[in-house]
Amino acid sequence: MESKTKLYYDTNEVAEMVGCEPSALRFWEKKFPQLNPKRDGRNRRRYTERDIEIIRKIMHQRDKQGRTIKGTREQLRRKEEAQLLIQRLVRVRKFLVEIQEKL
Numbered sequence: 001m002e003s004k005t006k007l008y009y010d011t012n013e014v015a016e017m018v019g020c021e022p023s024a025l026r027f028w029e030k031k032f033p034q035l036n037p038k039r040d041g042r043n044r045r046r047y048t049e050r051d052i053e054i055i056r057k058i059m060h061q062r063d064k065q066g067r068t069i070k071g072t073r074e075q076l077r078r079k080e081e082a083q084l085l086i087q088r089l090v091r092v093r094k095f096l097v098e099i100q101e102k103l
Helices: 011-018 022-031 049-064 069-102
Strands: none
């Protein structure tokens, strides 16, 4: 599958992959701080797999759940915070297990 072999995708490729217009991608880039594609030497947007995943989440929230841009932005922010909290808790648990083993 080609999507796993490339590191970066241009705007038109991503728009075709997710089924939206390139202008929508540029618009969402302004509205969602999580969506921040890299730029190449010619100032063209280069999207990663992570960026594409965020775009798909935006589209799902908008199309399937009927959320507004503000609601979608808030939902994405909450999910990021929850993932960070889970990572911290996993590290704390690992630390506590290490302490328990030493006792």
